Amino acid sequence: GGETPAKPVELNFKAVPISTADTVVVPEGYQFAVISRWGDPLFAGAPAFKADASNGGDDQARQLGYNHDGLHFFPIDGTDSVNGSSVEGLMVTNHEYTTPEYFYPVGVQPGNAQWNLDWVRKSQHAHGVSVRHLRLANGKWEAVLDSPFNRSVNANVAMQLVGPAAGNRLVRTNADPSGTRCFGTFGNCGNGYTLWNTYLTCEENFTDYFGVGTADPATVNYPDAEYQAHMERYKGSGKTSSSSYRWDHYDNRFNWAMEPNEYNRCGWVVEIDPFDPNSTPKKLTALGRFKHENAAMTLADDKRVVVYMGDDQVSEYIYKFVSDGKYDPARPALNRLLLDKGTLYVARFLDGAAQGDAMGVGEWIPLKLDTPALAGGTLGALFNQDMGELLVKTRQAADAVGATPMDRPEWITTHPTTREAYVTLTNNSSRGSSSARYPGGPQHPGANDANPRTGNQYGQIVRWREKNGDPASLTFEWDIFVLAGNPTLYPRTDLRSGSANVTADNTFNSPDGLAFDKRGLLWIETDGNYSNTGAYAGQGNNQMLVANPATKEIRRFMTGPIGCEVTGLTWTPDQKYLFINIQHPGEGPSVTDAQNNPLMASKWPDDATATRPRPATVVIWKQDGSAVGT
Ligand code: FEO
Numbered sequence: 001g002g003e004t005p006a007k008p009v010e011l012n013f014k015a016v017p018i019s020t021a022d023t024v025v026v027p028e029g030y031q032f033a034v035i036s037r038w039g040d041p042l043f044a045g046a047p048a049f050k051a052d053a054s055n056g057g058d059d060q061a062r063q064l065g066y067n068h069d070g071l072h073f074f075p076i077d078g079t080d081s082v083n084g085s086s087v088e089g090l091m092v093t094n095h096e097y098t099t100p101e102y103f104y105p106v107g108v109q110p111g112n113a114q115w116n117l118d119w120v121r122k123s124q125h126a127h128g129v130s131v132r133h134l135r136l137a138n139g140k141w142e143a144v145l146d147s148p149f150n151r152s153v154n155a156n157v158a159m160q161l162v163g164p165a166a167g168n169r170l171v172r173t174n175a176d177p178s179g180t181r182c183f184g185t186f187g188n189c190g191n192g193y194t195l196w197n198t199y200l201t202c203e204e205n206f207t208d209y210f211g212v213g214t215a216d217p218a219t220v221n222y223p224d225a226e227y228q229a230h231m232e233r234y235k236g237s238g239k240t241s242s243s244s245y246r247w248d249h250y251d252n253r254f255n256w257a258m259e260p261n262e263y264n265r266c267g268w269v270v271e272i273d274p275f276d277p278n279s280t281p282k283k284l285t286a287l288g289r290f291k292h293e294n295a296a297m298t299l300a301d302d303k304r305v306v307v308y309m310g311d312d313q314v315s316e317y318i319y320k321f322v323s324d325g326k327y328d329p330a331r332p333a334l335n336r337l338l339l340d341k342g343t344l345y346v347a348r349f350l351d352g353a354a355q356g357d358a359m360g361v362g363e364w365i366p367l368k369l370d371t372p373a374l375a376g377g378t379l380g381a382l383f384n385q386d387m388g389e390l391l392v393k394t395r396q397a398a399d400a401v402g403a404t405p406m407d408r409p410e411w412i413t414t415h416p417t418t419r420e421a422y423v424t425l426t427n428n429s430s431r432g433s434s435s436a437r438y439p440g441g442p443q444h445p446g447a448n449d450a451n452p453r454t455g456n457q458y459g460q461i462v463r464w465r466e467k468n469g470d471p472a473s474l475t476f477e478w479d480i481f482v483l484a485g486n487p488t489l490y491p492r493t494d495l496r497s498g499s500a501n502v503t504a505d506n507t508f509n510s511p512d513g514l515a516f517d518k519r520g521l522l523w524i525e526t527d528g529n530y531s532n533t534g535a536y537a538g539q540g541n542n543q544m545l546v547a548n549p550a551t552k553e554i555r556r557f558m559t560g561p562i563g564c565e566v567t568g569l570t571w572t573p574d575q576k577y578l579f580i581n582i583q584h585p586g587e588g589p590s591v592t593d594a595q596n597n598p599l600m601a602s603k604w605p606d607d608a609t610a611t612r613p614r615p616a617t618v619v620i621w622k623q624d625g626s627a628v629g630t
């Protein structure tokens, strides 16, 4: 209690129509500029981007990484994201993965005859997180290349495991018998930031990077049955190769037959201090191990820190971490230990008093050794009576307590004053299917009130209010804020039409990125089907929309180029500049011309001079100088 009620907010821009064009479109009265493309220099003297993508591993370590995802603007004065500088700051950006048909020179592809260690290094150095000092000069955002803060926190940078799983037998490797010193981060999807001005990067699809070198996976045995069950629970499928990456051909760290526990050192939230370029990033094991989407921090009434997180795979769960200690602005060094110790909970979403009404109740189940469903018996053995081991196997613990499988939980954000939480459930083609969620596992569940459609093509946004408005509460009420759908194809009686706030003018699919601005408008980004045909007719390219949480009105704010996802969002403290990322422009058709050059499905952003589409950050502002969205 005690917070001031949210001021009424309105959507004051003219909606943009859908687009299938290879460009970014913003509303009338707005402008945008492309900054921070893949391959742009990260340091003074860094090599220039080579148009034929022939920069090797050393060059890539000094250039911006690929497939930008979550990002956050830290004002340079190091104060906070509300009151700090709006003209200079450190932009910290996730680089999630690489799109092989554009990332390498013609003829080079993962695992083919041209494949070598340097191409592996190039890929590893394009993954992870970049810290890039930016400033506004003469109306343009530019990089400060000689800044001491610029940094590539890529897939080979030294990191530290902290929290209950640090040192556990399951995270010890031949290279690191201590189980505390690991290397690199990759699959960095969504993000978060802390009250003490550090960055949180979230490791998502780490399972795709592990293989068995050049061997045929079918011929390689798992170390044992326990390992098999654990690995397949996380992968969701049986043995496969690392076909999109093939790091395991030259780097034994990614060969699970040689270093089986390296796998367990991935799938965490990682904390990076952008203001200390010599700091060692920390993998926060207390926050659980799964395919992390983002990390949304808020404060409980008693000042414990609460972090909401989604596990983005079909029919996976929503979690929250509550710290043991309390946040105290006067004790900055102690605040930095808050994410080392606490309780991880997983959510159960129940239909409530009535079914079919798009609302219900829920509860948070602690994942602790003495939680009744987890104590003793077979499960006690599964976790070896060890909290670190339970956290390495977070998904198995959540299974055991009866968590609710959701439609691919992506980003979570909390309202700046009410602390109400919103989550994007992007889609779930498997809901209601009779296939197993993972080898040996149960089948995908059917529809329920929070996930009301089988074969969910469009996704939904669910929001919840914790009991008494306190994020540390153990029960909540929830409702569906928007059920995305296509009302031009289906009658209102068909759930595929979406909820009443979806119209022919704002129809979209697969909400993913999500954040409140500080006035309480909800910004929604999509990563969905951009075919603009069939079930997706009239939805166009991926896009960003803005919603009014009070009225539920939703309006399209921008559209992205061909084949992209729109993701990541952060503002300058004065809200005059909004930064978003365009990820994987041109993704989709992997086709080549007669000379074996990639046929670019998109030439964004370099257009006439393009030789490759390039993921990049876009800054958007209002021509009259007022805050975006107002
Ligand atoms: Fe990397 Fe769940 O999106």
Ligand code: CA
Pocket (backbone or CB within 6 Å): 350, 351, 352, 353, 354, 355, 356, 357, 358, 359, 360, 449
């Ligand atoms: Ca209900």
Ligand code: CA
Pocket (backbone or CB within 6 Å): 189, 190, 293, 410, 512, 513, 527, 567
């Ligand atoms: Ca995402």
Ligand code: CA
Pocket (backbone or CB within 6 Å): 410, 426, 512, 527
């Ligand atoms: Ca997505």
